[in-house]
Amino acid sequence: MKAPALPEASNTHLKGLALTALGGMTLTIDIPLIRLADGDHWPILMVRSGLTVLAALVIWSVWRMFSRDVPALVPGRHGLAVAGLYALANITFIGAVYNTSTANLVFILAFNSMFAALLSWIFLRERPRPATIIAMFVMMAGVLIIVGDSVGTGNLAGDLMALASAFLIASAITVSRASKRDMGFAALMAVALPFVLAAVMTARTGYRIEEPLWIVLNGAVVMPLAFFCLANGPKFLSGPEVAMFYLLETVLAPVWVWLIFSEAPTMQSLIGGSILVATLIAHSLWQIHAGRRRRAAALMRHPM
Template sequence: MSDFSQQAADHRKGLLITAIGGLALTIDIPLIKLSGGEAWSVVAARGGMTFLAALVMWAGLRLFSSDRTPVIPGRTGLLVTGLYGIAAISFMLAVFHTTTANLVFILAFNPMFSALMGWLLIGERPKPQTFVAMAAMVFGVGLIVSDGLQAGNMIGNALALFTSLMLSLIITISRKARTGMGFAPLFAAIVPCLVGLFMVGGPSGVVLPQPGWLALNGLVVIPVAFWCLATGPKYISGPEVAMFYLLETILAPVWMWMIFSEAPTRLGVIGGAIIVVALVTHSLWQLREHRRAARTLAPRHPM
């Protein structure tokens, strides 16, 4: 297989892995809400369950695979793990201090931040098509925010914006490292777990009326989602990874509407449709470009 064919295959793999992670992440907030717990109890329990799932996954990998790649690859891995821990805390607090729509719509600025950070920090200039897609998504987010931002809490909105910046920085650092960071967000879950336990006064202070929903979230959904999203930058660019975080922007409000009757507004639907079209169009364009390059530069038999 030629280098360009391998690049195309890796790009398709990256798109698939990241898409799975983005889709899984869309049910995170609904499962948190279904647990009925207060903020710090959920932060502690969700973090502890995710960390437990990470240990099980790591043990299984060591037992059934010959892969001995470091779980936390060097200082960069430690940095990414620490940043994931901070982002997890700010995200969870934002869930309880602003509306679901505001949270996911503000997080939708992730691709713009990732593109700018990638350009400034690692010299990965976005292609014009990426700028066009980002402009369309920013316009879609603007429609949504203009219709609903005033309904949220300013502290929660600020936490959401901080989380978006942290995720963009994480994606950029991971992209520069070009190594697997799949376990970094999972082991980072011990940070919010310990902080949450401190805030509620220990395990006895954790109150969860419906713990089953949070167990599904912490033991299955979050490990799958963040392992995939953290592995994506190994194969695709930062802005592309960030775009798949936008699936939560579109689908989380839909799940909240179906479960809790939080109906989306007309502008919300229009803005969401613009974001989805931009995301899908850009991804299809990227696949087409890689396939065209692979066909053009593939070795040919002499006549």
């Protein structure tokens, strides 16, 4: 009677891999689409954020038409906190796009998983394993190499915005885990604040987007699809496995920008980024392996 469970579990795992891979791959074209739109900072943020909010409301409304079991758009005080953190992360992210290279941005954003581990240790009393602590220090060295390369080049402000964005995303993840609530729609509704701010600033500075279709595609399709898939990945996969798909943006976004805009990363950026990516991959693989060993040990202690 237990034999059929293996194919079912395997199919569930494959479904999770396909869903999360789709989300990760979709996210890799976020920055190239922003660059292709060829617009000013504030109007780009306004259109991208406004369309994401609109898409979230449409999805939520349609879902509600067919089912009453729909997550709240912003679940309570924790939901407001998460939305606020994601909102600030969105603002700093767009600022980083316009003030540093794509390679620097995505490499530094990859640091958010280590920020999340640190915040969980401090606030949730989830003490990281020694391997995680070592990985955090190695990644910190990688970020310092990237940021150090930007001193005196005009990219330092953008790198600091990217670092702030990584920290804010990690903070939002920590609050979400502490609340144990479904924050999927809160993450999408968070961009309402950047939309209002960007709309006010656009009214003052003027509207310029040379190729608006690219940013419409980004805000209305790419961002909702990417975050929907990635947010649902943990239903089918372990946390470390899901985290590995976020690395797709770190690896592929600079490649797309290099191919489209001929923006080659600097040697120090490549060195620092390689340290970040290699450390994240090694740490994620270690977590997966350690998790499987723990499950196997538990199964031996408590055989079915």
